[in-house]
Each structure stands twice: as structure tokens, then as C-alpha cells.
Amino acid sequence: MFRSEKIIRRHGLAREKAVAGYICALPWIIGFLIFVLYPTIASLYYSFTYYDGINPPTWIGLSNYRKMFTDESYYFNKTLSNTIFMLIFDVPICLAVGLILAVILNQKVKGLSFYRTALYIPCIVPLVANSMLWMWILDSRNGILNGTLRIFGIEGPAWLGSPAWSKPALILMDAWQTGNIMLIFLAGLQGIPQQYYEAAEIDGAGSFYKFTRITLPLLTPTIFFNLITGCINVMQLFVRAYIMTNGGPQDSTLFYVLYLYRNAFTYFQMGYASSLAWILFLIILTLTLIQVFLSRRWVHYEIV
Amino acid sequence: MKLYSPNKIFKSFFAYIILLSLSLISLFPLFWMIITSLKSPAQITEAPLSFIPRPIVWRNYLDALTRFPFLNCLKNTVYLVIMNMLGVFFSCPLVAYSFARLEWRGRDFCFILLLSTMMIPFAVTMIPLYILFKNLGWLNTFKPLWIRAFFGSPYYIFLLRQFFMTLPSDLEDAARIDGCSSYGIYWRILLPLIKPALIVVGIFTFLNTWNDFLGPLIYINSIKNYTLTLGLQYFQSGGYGTQWHWLMAASFATISPIIVVFFIFQRYFLQGIVLTGLKS
Numbered sequence: 241m242f243r244s245e246k247i248i249r250r251h252g253l254a255r256e257k258a259v260a261g262y263i264c265a266l267p268w269i270i271g272f273l274i275f276v277l278y279p280t281i282a283s284l285y286y287s288f289t290y291y292d293g294i295n296p297p298t299w300i301g302l303s304n305y306r307k308m309f310t311d312e313s314y315y316f317n318k319t320l321s322n323t324i325f326m327l328i329f330d331v332p333i334c335l336a337v338g339l340i341l342a343v344i345l346n347q348k349v350k351g352l353s354f355y356r357t358a359l360y361i362p363c364i365v366p367l368v369a370n371s372m373l374w375m376w377i378l379d380s381r382n383g384i385l386n387g388t389l390r391i392f393g394i395e396g397p398a399w400l401g402s403p404a405w406s407k408p409a410l411i412l413m414d415a416w417q418t419g420n421i422m423l424i425f426l427a428g429l430q431g432i433p434q435q436y437y438e439a440a441e442i443d444g445a446g447s448f449y450k451f452t453r454i455t456l457p458l459l460t461p462t463i464f465f466n467l468i469t470g471c472i473n474v475m476q477l478f479v480r481a482y483i484m485t486n487g488g489p490q491d492s493t494l495f496y497v498l499y500l501y502r503n504a505f506t507y508f509q510m511g512y513a514s515s516l517a518w519i520l521f522l523i524i525l526t527l528t529l530i531q532v533f534l535s536r537r538w539v540h541y542e543i544v
Numbered sequence: 545m546k547l548y549s550p551n552k553i554f555k556s557f558f559a560y561i562i563l564l565s566l567s568l569i570s571l572f573p574l575f576w577m578i579i580t581s582l583k584s585p586a587q588i589t590e591a592p593l594s595f596i597p598r599p600i601v602w603r604n605y606l607d608a609l610t611r612f613p614f615l616n617c618l619k620n621t622v623y624l625v626i627m628n629m630l631g632v633f634f635s636c637p638l639v640a641y642s643f644a645r646l647e648w649r650g651r652d653f654c655f656i657l658l659l660s661t662m663m664i665p666f667a668v669t670m671i672p673l674y675i676l677f678k679n680l681g682w683l684n685t686f687k688p689l690w691i692r693a694f695f696g697s698p699y700y701i702f703l704l705r706q707f708f709m710t711l712p713s714d715l716e717d718a719a720r721i722d723g724c725s726s727y728g729i730y731w732r733i734l735l736p737l738i739k740p741a742l743i744v745v746g747i748f749t750f751l752n753t754w755n756d757f758l759g760p761l762i763y764i765n766s767i768k769n770y771t772l773t774l775g776l777q778y779f780q781s782g783g784y785g786t787q788w789h790w791l792m793a794a795s796f797a798t799i800s801p802i803i804v805v806f807f808i809f810q811r812y813f814l815q816g817i818v819l820t821g822l823k824s
Contacts, residue, residue: 253720254647256725256726257646257647257648257726258646258647258648258649260642260646260725260726260727261642261646261647261648261651261726262642262648263642264638264639264641264642264646264726264730265639265642265643265648265651265654267634267635267638267639267694267695267696268635268639268654268658268695268696268701269654270695271635271692271694271695271696272657272658272661272695274695275669275673275692275695276661276664276669278672278676279668279669279671279672279673279676280664280668280669280672282671282672282675283668283669283671283672286671286672293671293674293675293678341566344559344562344563344566345563347556347559349556349559349560349563354567355563355564355566355567356814357810358566358567358570358571359566359567359570360814361570361571361574361803361806362570362573362574364751364799364802364803364806365574365799365802366754366755366757366773366798366799366802367755367757367773368755368757368773368776368777368798369773369776369795369796369798369799372776372780372791372792372794372795373573373574373576373577373792373795374573375780376576376577376580376788376791376792377573377576379788381589382588382589382788384576384593387593388593416570416573423814476665476666476667478758479757479758482761483757483777483780483781497667500667501758504670504671504674505674505762510671510675513671514668514671516667517665517667517668517670517671518668520665520667520668521664521665521667521668524663524665525663528663
């Protein structure tokens with residue numbers, strides 16, 4: 241009697257928990273269906289159609305995907321080469337700056353929180369306001385950057401007005417805003433057991449040796465995490481390209497998402513824009529899966 | 545006993561010099577924004593750059609903020625921040641609680657689904673959502689910019705779930721014996737315990753809403769509904785692009801609330817970056 245009552249009660253509890261579980265998760269389940277699953281499938285469908293956003297989409301098979309390499313190949317290649325330029329230069333430079341800042345901050349100095357705040361602050365400035373600020377700093381005639389260079393007798397480039405210097409100008413901006421990367425590196429550095437350094441010191445290891453043989457190898461997962469997130473962010477660079485240069489001069493800052501945005505909301509080529517979105521999705525998916533796969537392996541090594 | 549060697553003193557002195565100069569470089573562009581915002585137009589184009597505005601032109605702020613409908617944009621942005629915060633605070637902890645503390649069939653599958661939605665770039669869902677909101681007649685309204693907050697955001701749900709998982713189950717068990725329901729446990733016991741995590745989520749929601757540009761750019765098309773970021777961009781592209789003193793004044797006015805919030809919640813802020821950063 242007592243036992244079966246207990247079973248019923250336990251059963252009742254499990255039931256209550258399950259019902260409550262569904263009810264509590266309901267907002268996300270509904271949101272997932274309407275705002276994630278439906279748009280993702282619709283986007284895939286649109287990518288195989290001609291769609292101007294007003295008339296119903298018409299099926300055109302793989303034409304949109306072919307278009308990237310034929311009619312639109314100039315713009316498509318341009319966005320790819322611009323984006324690859326940023327992947328090759330912007331991501332490693334920001335990673336290096338963030339790592340150097342983190343290593344310096346990780347020394348036992350007084351007033352750490354002041355320096356950390358000072359170095360982090362650029363990251364909280366909204367991209368739009370930041371774009372305004374840097375357009376002024378990089379202004380070729382009255383900007384402070386060229387003004388400073390002039391003191392040293394150097395006539396600076398036109399920065400955002402020059403096809404050759406527009407991307408380096410954006411990289412300069414990014415290097416100023418490495419606070420997030422720095423904080424993640426700092427957390428990674430603080431996770432390295434102090435004994436390793438002590439053991440190395442007993443063996444008479446110098447700072448450089450400690451950095452290259454202990455810090456860097458143990459920081460690999462963090463470096464890789466920052467690398468992948470950096471790549472994903474660079475591939476979705478939009479706001480600054482839209483505000484500061486609007487893709488110019490001579491399409492030198494026409495980045496992937498700006499090109500996609502233009503096709504969708506300026507030319508109303510919603511079908512083509514969707515196919516661009518899916519290519520981006522596949523690239524990001526690949527990068528993320530590499531990250532997940534490799535981080536598993538690293539965790540495994542650490543346990544061993 | 546530990547003695548400081550001259551080498552060590554030199555090294556730490558060197559570290560201070562480097563840190564101080566890096567901090568200055570880091571803060572300088574913002575100072576430059578404030579300095580420019582207080583200069584007269586004549587001083588801005590002056591050949592040797594001066595770092596002190598003479599005279600200090602406070603009027604720049606008044607002039608800039610009336611030329612760009614600052615108060616109206618501020619009102620719209622604050623409205624969006626409030627709606628998004630309400631939405632996030634309603635949905636995210638509730639869903640996170642369900643994933644962390646309740647057992648239901650398909651939960652783990654759903655959780656993996658939730659994590660994988662983080663990988664979907666905004667560009668993929670952007671077009672169908674635009675069409676969806678257009679068909680609902682919601683273009684040029686604020687609804688597309690806050691409605692999704694009420695259905696949870698994967699990052700925040702994940703973050704809060706991790707917090708719920710760390711709480712001990714003793715309290716919950718005791719409440720169960722007293723006949724407390726799952727909802728009661730959530731509302732009266734667990735929710736108050738995850739306050740620090742809720743603050744982190746609140747700060748990020750505030751920041752992301754305040755700074756959002758692409759969302760308003762797509763959905764809003766009349767000046768009366770502009771947010772601050774959209775208004776600022778409109779001000780710049782609408783003929784004031786080289787009026788640097790006004791542009792800097794408007795920019796600084798836009799970012800000053802963020803700087804205030806940053807200093808009030810700094811501790812949570814920096815924690816939050818690391819927490820969300822190390823999510824994987």
C-alpha cells in the first residue's frame with residue numbers, strides 16, 4: 241500500500257515536472273519554429289527562386305548560385321577578395337594585439353583594474369558612433385592621424401578615400417578595439433597553472449622560453465577560439481563598410497554582407513541575396529564545426 | 545624574507561610605463577571626440593592641432609542635438625531597450641530553468657538544437673523575416689525590433705542554464721516536500737538566486753539594443769521612428785558629414801549613457817564577456 245502510493249507520488253512528480261518543462265520551454269519552442277526554423281527553410285527555398293519581395297517567387301533552380309560566377313562574378317570576386325584580405329590581415333593582427341595586451345596585463349601590477357578598464361573602453365563604443373569618430377580621425381586633410389604624421393614630415397594617405405588604404409584603415413580601427421579578445425585571453429592566461437612556470441624557473445628558463453614553451457601551447461584552445469570567432473565576425477562585417485565608405489572607393493570595402501544587403505534591399509534581388517546568405521552560412525558552419533571538433537581534441541589532451 | 549632586486553624594480557617600472565602609454569592610446573580617440581565636440585569650426589581646421597578648445601563652445605551640443613531630432617530618437621531607443629529587456633527577462637530565465645532543472649522528453653535534443661541555432665548568421669533569416677513582418681504590416685513599427693526578445697535568445701538561455709545548473713538541489717527538494725510546484729520553485733527560490741547572471745544578461749540586452757543598426761535600418765523608414773544609431777547616421781549622411789564639431793557632439797551624446805552604464809556595472813560587464821566568450 242505504502243509502496244504503491246510512493247510510486248504514484250513519484251510518478252505524479254515526474255509528470256508535473258515534464259508538463260512544467262514543456263510549458264516553461266514553450267516560448268523558445270514557438271520562437272524557434274517561427275523566427276528560426278521557418279526563415280531558414282524559406283531562405284533556402286528563396287535561394288532557388290527569382291524573388292523581388294513583392295511578386296511570388298518563381299523557381300529557377302541553381303541559377304542564383306551560377307550567377308555568382310558568371311554575371312555577378314566581378315562583384316562576387318571583389319567581395320571575396322576584400323573579405324579574404326581582412327581574414328589574412330585583420331584577424332591575426334587583432335589576435336596579436338589582444339594577446340600582447342593580455343600578457344602585459346597578466347603581470348602582477350598594481351592598479352590592474354584601471355588599465356583593464358582603459359584598454360576595454362573602446363569596445364563599448366557603438367559601431368555607428370565609432371564610425372563617425374574614425375572618419376574624423378582618418379580625415380585626410382584635418383584628421384589627427386595625418387596631422388600627427390605631418391609633424392614627422394610624412395604626408396599620410398587619404399585612408400578611407402584611397403582604394404589601397406581603406407582596408408588598412410579599418411584594420412587600424414579594429415586593432416584599437418581588441419578589448420573582448422584581450423579579456424578572453426586574460427581568462428585563458430589565468431587558467432594556466434602557476435606550477436609550470438615555477439618548475440621552468442627552477443630549470444633556469446627565461447621569459448621568452450616560458451612564453452613560447454608554456455604559455456603559447458597551453459593557450460592554443462583560447463587562441464583558436466578567438467581565431468574562429470574573429471573570422472566569423474570579419475565575414476559579417478557590415479556597419480562600418482555601410483556608414484564609412486559605402487563599399488567604396490572603387491569597391492575596395494565592398495564586403496560580403498554589404499553586397500548581400502544591397503542585393504536584398506537596394507536591388508530587391510531577394511532570391512540572389514538568399515543564395516549569398518546560404519553560401520555564408522555554409523562557410524560559417526564549416527568553421528564552427530572545425531572549432532567544435534578541435535576543441536574536443538584539445539580538452540581530451542589536457543585530461544590525459 | 546624577500547628583497548626586491550634592482551632588475552625586478554626596473555622591470556615593473558617598465559611595465560607601468562608601457563601600460564600607462566597603452567591606456568592613453570586606448571582612451572585618446574574618445575578624448576579627441578570630446579575635445580572636437582567643444583571646438584569652434586575655425587579651430588577644427590587650424591593647422592597645428594590644438595588639444596584644448598579655446599573658447600569652449602558648449603553651444604555645439606545644443607546646435608547638434610536640435611538639428612538631429614535627438615530627443616525623439618532617444619525616446620524610441622529607450623522604448624526599444626525597455627521592451628527588449630522585458631522580453632528577455634520574461635523568456636530567457638524561464639526557458640533556461642526548463643532546460644536545467646526540469647526533465648521532459650526531447651529536452652536534450654532541443655538543447656542541442658538551441659545551441660546549433662547560434663551558428664545561423666543573421667543574414668540567413670533576415671530576408672524571410674523581413675517578408676514575414678512586411679506581410680503582418682509591421683514595417684516601420686517597432687514590433688519587429690522587440691518581438692523576438694519574448695521568445696528567448698540562445699546565448700542568454702545558454703548562459704542562464706549554466707547558472708541554474710550550479711545551484712544545489714537541496715533547496716528545491718525541501719520546497720518539493722512542502723508541496724511547492726515547479727513554477728513556485730522557479731519564481732520564489734531559483735530566480736532570486738541567479739540575480740548576478742540576470743544582471744549580465746540585462747547589460748548585454750541594453751547594449752545590443754542601444755547599438756543595433758542593421759535592425760532599425762531594415763525595418764524603420766520614417767524619421768519619427770528613427771533610433772539613435774539610425775538618427776546619427778542620417779545626421780552624418782544628410783549634409784552634416786563634415787561638420788565635425790556637431791558630428792562629434794551628437795556622437796558623444798549617443799554614447800554617454802553607455803559609458804555611464806559601463807561604469808556602474810563594470811564588474812558584471814567584464815565577467816559577462818568572459819562567460820559568453822568561453823561558452824564553447
